[in-house]
């Protein structure tokens with residue numbers, strides 16, 4: 001894929017990995033639109049990188065999601081890369097949490113992390129299919145293979161997104177569309193999501209992630225494993241029990 005001339009939507013592009021991806025794609029010459037809930041963060045990105053376009057959208061809200069699709073259709077007019085990056089992660093244990101709080105968290109995590117990427121894919125696929133080369137890029141985690149105990153719903157949402165990406169790839173191949181389904185599997189990355197979590201010495205920078213993702217996209221890879229996620233994938237194949245123990249308490 002030629003990254004110098006794509007038209008891109010990065011969900012959650014106002015922070016962390018999404019912002020690094022948006023910047024890197026824009027610097028290569030692509031037109032980039034990002035979305036997020038916090039208008040202040042979006043305005044800050046627009047101030048720092050005026051070429052990145054922004055739109056406020058809460059992906060957990062169906063009306064906002066439909067409005068985002070309309071912005072892509074009308075303002076951009078075309079789309080060749082849909083980067084499903086936005087996600088939230090709540091730490092809570094089912095036995096110790098008020099069921100009503102758990103229910104609210106479940107709704108948010110599943111809506112933002114899983115339902116929104118699926119719905120955006122469905123609603124934007126016709127636009128993506130109009131391009132000579134295009135891709136749906138879904139961000140997952142080593143936790144999609146081996147969950148950690150503190151974030152059960154997050155891990156389930158990422159496992160779901162991983163399975164969806166593979167099944168979508170089969171469907172796109174059968175339909176002979178010029179749209180690829182790409183899974184980006186990440187290790188621990190230094191972003192607001194992981195602030196105060198995990199070993200700081202093991203965290204990759206979002207910029208390093210963006211470089212590896214762009215290299216993978218340019219090479220038309222369908223599964224892009226970044227940094228330690230490569231070795232983790234091999235370990236999971238060879239010794240799944242050991243791999244699960246490694247992530248269980250992270």
Ligand SMILES: NC(=O)c1ccc[n+]([C@@H]2O[C@H](COP(=O)([O-])OP(=O)(O)OC[C@H]3O[C@@H](n4cnc5c(N)ncnc54)[C@H](OP(=O)(O)O)[C@@H]3O)[C@@H](O)[C@H]2O)c1
Pocket residue numbers: 011012013014015016017018035036037038039041057058059060084085086087088112139140141142186187188189190191192193194
């Ligand atoms: N950091 C890691 O170690 C790591 C590891 C593996 C996978 N990942 C994955 O990488 C992706 C990016 O994570 P990150 O660490 O960069 O997170 P982050 O820094 O917390 O950024 C999340 C982005 O998503 C946006 N967002 C959250 N909820 C949203 C909603 N309802 N509607 C629209 N936008 C929303 C946030 O903006 P607002 O808050 O303004 O909405 C923000 O721009 C996620 O899919 C995550 O699961 C991260």
